[in-house]
Amino acid sequence: MKETIHLLHVNDLHSHFEHWEKIVRYMDEQKELYESAGDIVYKLDIGDHVDRFHPFTEGTMGKGNIELLNAAGxxxxxxxxxEGITLPHEALNHLYDEARFPVTVANLYDELGRRPNWALPYFIRTTPQGRKVAFFGVTAPFTELYRLLGWKLTDPYEEIGAVxxxxEGQADLIVLLSHLGLPSDEWIAANYPGIHVILGxxxxxxxxxxxxxxxxLICGAGKYxxxxxxxxxxxxxxxxTAVSSLKGMTDEGYTNKEIETANLLYNQGKAELSDVLLNxxxxxxxxxxxxxxMPKLLCEGLREWCKTDCAFINAGLLLDGLDKGPITRFDLHRICPHPINPCILTVSGWELLSILAQxxxxxxxxxxxxxxxxxxxVMGMFVYDGVEKKDGDWRIHGERILKRAEYTLAIPDMFTFGYLFPEIKDVKRKRYLMPEFLRDLLGWKLAQSAR
Known part of the structure; x- marks a missing residue:
């Protein structure tokens, strides 16, 4: 007999809760509508629901996001x-302790090669007529960053083949939850015809x-x-047969209920971060x-924390200044909300001069x-510590940079991913410092300065 299955999916919310109330209400309404007609409904999240830019996520270390997903059913x-590389190891390992839904990520293991008990390679649901629907997930292979946090990430394509x-013989319908990106999803669809639907x-x-x-059928629902x-x-x-559509959540602007929900979560996060760090x-x-x-202080802190010859940052990393008096974790988060880590480059003088010229x-x-x-x-102006341009020459602590010499440079990791600085992406000797974010270094530097 015929059965109809509905997949309702969201991805890359990035803790943008402005429309969360509407999203949940819409999903609930659709579920009630379709189930009343005898259909089957599954609600699914495809990753990056968590983003530590938001005080609610920062204050609860992502557990608040899981409560929201639980409440959404x-x-x-x-x-x-x-979720994977902005949370410290223990925070990710316990993120889903209270989850009332299965989490599938087939290519994640601990350092000993064991899957964490919350990360399933796949899970199967049985329809009223006995058909088997298999769901499995894979996530983007930021292998080195996971390793620094105590995880082992394997090749997602190999894991797809293994799953x-x-x-084989266990499922009538196979759905991949892919946090790999559209080009990868297209390659998977062309090379693994056994997958019926990719939610990307x-x-x-x-x-x-x-x-x-x-x-x-490849699907994707944007962001936020x-x-x-x-x-x-x-x-x-x-x-x-499978057909896909999207329902816009922003068409009608913000309802009062949405504004109320978003404000409630923001204020809850603010309260969680209210402990005073220094004056x-x-x-x-x-x-x-x-x-x-503030940019000057952050750049100094970055170089000192990383113990490098020099450092630079962009001033746009600091969103505001600080008033005198007590400084809380919320204050630091408010002015430096980015999930960005420090990175140390070891470069030749020639490479350093090329980067500084950029x-x-x-x-x-x-x-x-x-x-x-x-x-x-916006990026903002560049701010330097340990290096300056004088009389037309870049100098480190007053000495001209020698092209054949070796130097260490501390930067925000955002500059290593190629889009902004292709020269930095090609540097072979990089060392990421994790799990500290730039705001952690800023708090450390402020505490030193306040002594």
Whole structure:
């Protein structure tokens, strides 16, 4: 007999809770509607629901996000890179302790090669007519960053092959929860025809009616809760048909209930971060386009923490200054919300000079940055410590940089991913310091300065 299965999916919410109340209400309404007609409904999250830019997520270390997913009645989830590499090892290992839904991520292991008990390679649900629906997830292979946090991430494509082999004869319908990005999803669809539906994320792609490659329907619902995805699957006498659509959550603006929910979560996070870290005796300024206190302090702290010859940052990392008086964790989070880690480069003088020359590009101060961990607005001017340009030459502690010499440079990790500084991406000797974020270094430097 024929059965109809509905998949309601969201991805890459990134703790943008502005439309969360509407998302949950819409999913609940659709579930009630379809189940009253005898259909089956599964609600799924495709990762990066957590983002520590938001005080609610920061204050609860992501556990508040899991409470929201529980309350939404999710039937399954996978993890994104924001769950995987912005939380310390123990925080991720206990993130899903209270989850009332299965989490599937087939390519995550601990350092000894064991899957954590919360990370399933796949899970199977049985429909009223006895059909088996298999769900499995994989996440983006930021292998080295996971390793630094005590995890082992394996090749997602190899794990897909292994899971599909294990599912042979066990499933009538196979759904992949992929936090790999659209290009990877397209490759998977072309090379693994046994997958019927790919629910995608990571690259924030919007596929209003999905994309069919071979036997596979690829889906993606954008980012920040702008859309809820809906896949309607019909199974009849062994024939499977699937169609995809998106429902916009932003079309009607914000309701009072949405504003109330978003404000409640923000204030709850603020309260969680209210502990006082230190006191400062005078206000500290921030300016993106001219020399100011906070960027200078952060850059000094970055170099000192990393113990390098020199460092640079962009002033846009600091969103505001600080008033004199007590400074809380919320204050530091408010002015430096980015999930960005420090990184140490070991470079030749020639490479260092090339990188520093790139920072002089006049486009940078007003350049708008999206992603790469950056949660601000514009790049802002570059700020340096340990290195300066004098009489036309770059110098480290007063000495000209020698092209054949070796130097260490501390930078925010956002510059290593290629989009902003291709020269830095090609540097072979990089060392990421984790799990500390830049705001942790800023708090450390402020505490030193306040002594």
């Amino acid at each position: 999710m039937d399954g989830a996978t993890i994104g890179n924001n 599909l082999k294990e599912l 994320g990571h690259t924030h792609h919007i596929l209003h009616h999905g994309k069919v490659i071979g036997n596979t 809760g702008m859309f809820v995805g809906h896949v309607e699957i019909t199974i009849d006498n062994g024939e499977i 400062i005796t005078h206000p500290l300024t921030t300016d993106w386009f001219k020399t100011s206190d 920072t002089e590009n006049p486009k940078w101060p007003h350049f708008q940055v999206k992603g790469l961990g950056f949660r601000g607005s």
